[in-house]
Amino acid sequence: MDPSSSTRMPGRLVPAGGGHVPVRVRGFVDDAAPPRAQRSERGFAVVLARTEHAVVKVVDGTTVLGYLPEGWSQVVDFELWSCEQAGEPALARAVLEGARGERDLFVMLSWPRRRG
Numbered sequence: 001m002d003p004s005s006s007t008r009m010p011g012r013l014v015p016a017g018g019g020h021v022p023v024r025v026r027g028f029v030d031d032a033a034p035p036r037a038q039r040s041e042r043g044f045a046v047v048l049a050r051t052e053h054a055v056v057k058v059v060d061g062t063t064v065l066g067y068l069p070e071g072w073s074q075v076v077d078f079e080l081w082s083c084e085q086a087g088e089p090a091l092a093r094a095v096l097e098g099a100r101g102e103r104d105l106f107v108m109l110s111w112p113r114r115r116g
Helices: 035-039 070-086
Strands: 021-024 044-050 056-060 063-067 090-097 104-109
Touching (some): 056 070
Antiparallel strands (some): 044 090
């Protein structure tokens, strides 16, 4: 998915690794889903941002949609820090699953590539 086609913000897709796996966003409330999420079959762009509590928040504009589980927050922390240093927002593709009113939000993430 080309992030620039679904959001007007320039940024870097995080993580940049290979295959992706859906990670459930904790604390998501269905009513907070942006209108474009209803029309998107392939997902929509969200911003990932570090917090002072070492948990990554999932953001759409000024709305916090929820948080990554602790383990995944640790996995993507360095990439988010790298994006901050480069002055680029960290983008991820998000998808809604389930029946309206009971949906879950997932972001597509991947394990970091092993070096060596």
